[in-house]
Amino acid sequence: MRKLSTLNSLLLIATCAPGLGIAADLKAGQALHDGKCVSCHGSEVYTRSDRRVTSVESLRQQVQRCDANLELGWFEEEIENVSQYLNATHYKFK
Ligand code: HEC
Numbered sequence: 001m002r003k004l005s006t007l008n009s010l011l012l013i014a015t016c017a018p019g020l021g022i023a024a025d026l027k028a029g030q031a032l033h034d035g036k037c038v039s040c041h042g043s044e045v046y047t048r049s050d051r052r053v054t055s056v057e058s059l060r061q062q063v064q065r066c067d068a069n070l071e072l073g074w075f076e077e078e079i080e081n082v083s084q085y086l087n088a089t090h091y092k093f094k
Contacts, residue, residue, distance in 0.1 A: 024080050024081050024083075024084035024085075025081045026081065026084055026085045026088055028078075028081045029078075029080075029081030029082045029083070029084055029085030029086075030085050030089075032074070032078055032081065032082050032085075033082050033085055033086070036070065036072060037066065037082070043089075043090060046086060046090035046091065047090055053091060055093055056083070056087060056091075056093045059083050059086060059087060059091055059093065060079060060080070060083045063079050063082050063083045063086070064079055067079060
């Protein structure tokens with residue numbers, strides 16, 4: 001029984017944060033994204049054929065760049081949540 005719940009927790013962490021090893025809050029990421037990130041571009045930039053983001057790491061950097069440009073002053077955790085949200089919904093990097 002105890003083994004099973006440990007396994008479940010591990011699976012939960014693995015599915016919630018692909019490639020990053022920490023559990024991100026995708027709902028919070030979505031709320032931040034929908035509030036601040038849709039005035040210039042919709043989701044088409046995330047799926048365009050010549051998209052610039054090619055890995056989890058460059059996705060995080062791009063979110064950081066847009067955050068800096070907009071002077072939102074997001075915390076690392078917020079950057080992480082939004083990166084994970086975009087990865088889960090569009091980029092799907094492992
Ligand atoms: C002031 C306008 C503006 C806002 C607001 C904005 N962006 Fe962007 N974003 C851009 C532009 C312009 C590009 C395209 C850059 C390019 O073509 O290389 C871009 C590209 C991106 C990309 C890369 C798409 C690719 O090629 O894979 C991501 C990811 C992204 N933005 C995330 C965000 C996030 C997250 C936010 C909210 C913090 C945000 N953007 C808000 C202007 C904006």
